[in-house]
Amino acid sequence: MVISRPSILIYADNADEDYLRELCAGIEEEGVLYQVIPAQGELDTLAHRAAEESMLGSGIGISGCRIAMQMRPLPEGRNVFELNQPRFWQCRALGANSARAIKKMPFKAVTGGDEQL
Amino acid sequence: MKLIAGVDIGNSTTEVCIGEERRDGTIGFLAGASRMTTGTKGTLANVMGVKAALAEAMDSIGRPVSDLSLIRLNEAAPVIGDTAMETITETIITESSMIGHNPSTPAGAGQAVGTLLFLENISTGKPGVPYIVAVSSKFSYEEAAAWLNRYIPELMIVGVILQADEAVLVENRLQVDIPIVDEVRRIAQIPEGKLAAIEVALPGTSVRMLSNPYGIATLLGLNADETRAVTPIAKSLIGKRSAVVIRTPHGNIRENVLPAGELYFHGDTEEAIDIDAGADKIMSALEAAGEIRNIDGQQNTNVGNMLQNIRSQMRRVASDESGDIRITDLLAVDTLAPVEISGSLAGETCMEKAVGIAAMVRTQALPMRQIAGALTAELGVRAHVAGVEAVMASLGALTTPGTQLPLAILDMGGGSTDAALLDEDGRVTTTHQAGAGELVSMLIQTELGLGSRVTAEQIKKYPLGKVESLFHMRLENGAMQFFAESIDPRYYGHVVLLAPGELLKIEEDIPMEKIMDVRREAKRKVFVRNALRALRKVAPDHDLRRIPNVVLVGGSAEDFEIPEMLMEALAEYRIVCGRGNIRGSEGPRNAVATGLLLSYLGSREQEGGGDGWS
Incomplete structure (x- = not known):
């Protein structure tokens, strides 16, 4: 029997390492588990598959410098958030949001002005 | 006809x-319409709105406006209301x-006590002394954790204060389990070298030790006098998830009572009351003063400044040149306002008394006659x-089905709550009270x-819901609503307002229950109090039990919960109270316009009452 941990899945295709690290930090700070899985494919497909296969129904796709967040049961292409060459705080916020989707908490802003800190 | x-x-x-006036001398109702008032009530700018509304109503019965033979306007009540708010305590x-x-x-x-030390100075720490380390956001969570881990074997590190939102990240990388507080914005203002107590509450609870004066005394070793001095700190930490209290020799937090001043009522008797006394005392002083x-x-x-501001604002609205603006009624309400504490490190707020x-001021009669003149000139009617x-x-x-004389109406608008009592002899007693929707x-x-x-305004008008998933939300009455799309x-995770046809998001992170409580309490404080006050004024011998019927009209009567609140409050006095249903079809709107038509018969036959309605 395969037992999978309840975690957010991140399907990564040639992911930018700094972006990936920040995404994970965002999830970790919210106290949710995650798994990074190397994969290949279109960004929309990666994100959609990640959400579908995650036991928690929340997933992230990252392809190079592009990131998308998805939630089950949204259809492929209807990404909740999408970033292209973002700043680090944006990755952190998107990661946090994938966790907040599970905790049913309001999302942090992932676009807009730079963080105040 | x-x-x-x-x-x-x-x-x-x-x-x-x-x-239309029928041959048998009764009035038949044909149409009605409602438009936004153009300009301030009682000014010539209103003419445009009147014309638009007339055109709409006449259009619906397929007749031109010029077919009208008479337009009857209301003599608007010459009162204007305004509101102001003043906090009377401040925490510094x-x-x-x-x-x-x-x-x-x-x-x-858990909690811990230690001396404050910045991470950059950690090499100056002495072994055996407990430290609470403050970390500015220029260190990443990895650097912070690495530094702390390096010094943990030789220094006693009992707690950490972070500027960035990284408490969990740092904790996961530390070799020891200690309380960590994060998101402290003004970390540079932390006084290094001072003794401090830190506490992080278990999930789902709030701090216990630091919200208790004796808890602070225990942790920081305070004597009785010092314990008395930290009581305001303990009070302001109630309900917080994490806290740090720093022992500084002269530092303190104190609650100031602002010199709020006295109110003077000039009526049958002269009354003075200090604002500090609270709303109940103010209102009884107002009552004691009699006719104001x-x-x-x-x-x-x-x-003093608050009333001065209200006066100058009203002077502008009333465009009263004489400068004699007199406030003739007032409604005071106690409230609490969350105000950021001056000198705070993390944007802490404190509920200040306010x-x-x-x-309400009485103005000279509004120039309704000029409006009538302009309408005659422009429409030829x-x-x-x-x-x-x-x-x-x-x-x-009175056209509401199920009513009888004597009948009281409560007209709850934006600026004032008005009541009138129509008795069997056709006599009408009226009053205007300050305080309503605004x-x-x-x-x-x-x-x-x-x-x-x-x-x-939107919170006042619409019921609440919380979006719990992308496909459903929980409504304030506990019901669930599902969406196909x-x-x-x-909107995810947010509290939203269910406006007709759209959802409105509330940006502030406030629980739905809290918003609902505040909304209901505000309505109750203003409308229930004012309804009783106004009805008592018009009731025979000021005895509420002598009013059998109360009909609610005006904007606030359309509110989704105010009529029920009033019904509950008035049931005590055996009063039948409910939302009006003018002509059995119009709801609480259109009462005045309908009354104007009915009174046409009376004015022609020189009789009171509205018996000609059919």
């Missing part, structure tokens, strides 16, 4: 009602002696001012600490 129009120009809407921190806020994710749990001629406040105090005041608003509203309200909006805005008045993720 003559076509007659009744026109009611209100603060926010202009309503018209078209009727000197020498930054505490941190207490609700970061979403602090880490670790004017109200003012002590010079150069908060309340008082909200609605005041004879228009005249036909009756006092409250009397007309009573007549109109005061409710102001209370909601301050108590929830909202950035905009518009949000407060996914809800926009921007």
Whole structure:
């Protein structure tokens, strides 16, 4: 029997390492588990598959410098958030949001002005 | 057959009602319409709105406006209301002696005591001394954790304060389990070298040790006098998820009572009351003063300035040149306002005592005759001012099925709450009380600490829901609503308002239950109190039990919960109270316009009452 941990899945295709690290930090700070899985494919497909296969129904796709967040049961292409060459705080916020989707908490802003800190 | 129009120009809407005079001398109602009032009530700018409403109503029966033979306007009540708010306590921190806020994710749990030390100076730490380390956001969580881990074997590190939102990240990388507070914005202001106590509450609870004066005394070793001095700190930390209290020799947090000043009521008797005494005392002083001629406040105090501002604002609205603006009624309400503590390190707020005041002034009669003149000139239809608003509203309200004389109406608008009693002999007693919808909006805005008045207005008007998934939301009454199409993720996890046809997001992170409580409480404080006050004024011998019927009319009568609240409050006095249903079809609107038509018969036959209605 395969037992999978309840975690957010991140399907990564040639992911930018700094972006990936920040995404994970965002999830970790919210106290949710995650798994990074190397994969290949279109960004929309990666994100959609990640959400579908995650036991928690929340997933992230990252392809190079592009990131998308998805939630089950949204259809492929209807990404909740999408970033292209973002700043680090944006990755952190998107990661946090994938966790907040599970905790049913309001999302942090992932676009807009730079963080105040 | 003559076509007659009744026109009611209100603060926010202009309503018209078209009727025909039948051969048997009764009036038949044909059409009605409602438009936004153009310009301030009682000014010539209103003419445009009246014309638009008339055109709409006549259009619906397929007749041109010129077919009208008479337009009857209301004599608007010459009162204007305004509101103001003043906090009467303030909390000041000197020498930054505490941190207490609700970061979403602090880490670790428990409490500790240690000397404050910045991470950059950690090499100066001495072995055997317990330290609480403060970390600015220039260190990443990995650097912070690495530094701390390196020094943990030789130094006693008992707690960490972070500037960034990284408590969990740092905790996961530390070799020891210690309380960590994060999201402290002004970390540079932390006084290094001072003794401090830190506490992080278990999930789902709030701090226990630091919200207790004796808890602080235990941790920081305070004597009885010092313990007394930290009581305001303990009070302001109640309900927080994490806290730090710093022992500074002169530093303290103190609660100031602002010199709020006295109110003076000039009536049958002269009464003076200190604002500090609270709303109940203020209102009983107002009652004791009898018929009020004017109200003012002590010079150069908060309340004095507040009333001065209300006066100058009203002077502008009333465009009264004489400068003699007298406040003839006032409604005071106790409230609490979350105010950021001056000198805070993490944007802490404290619930400060405040008082909200609605005041009302009587102006000279509004120039309704000029409006009638302009209408006659522009439409070629004879228009005249036909009756006092409250009397007309009573007549109109009487068309609600199931009513009888004597009948009282409560007209709850934006600025004032008006009541009128129509008795069996056709006599009408009226009163105007300060305080209505606008005061409710102001209370909601301050108590929830909202950035905009518009949000407060919307909270007042619409029921709440919380978006719990992309496909459903939980409504404030506990019901669930499902959607076939996914809800926009921007609303996810947020509390929203169910406006007709759209969802409105509340930006502030406030629980739905809290918003609902504040909204209901604000409505109750203003409307229930004012309804009783107004009805008592018009009741025979000021005895509420002698009013059998109360009909609610006007904007606030359309609210989704105010009529029920009033019904509950008035049931005690065996009063039948409910939302009006003018002519059995119009709901609480159009009472005045309907009354204007009905009174046409009376004015022609020189009789009272509205028996000609069919």
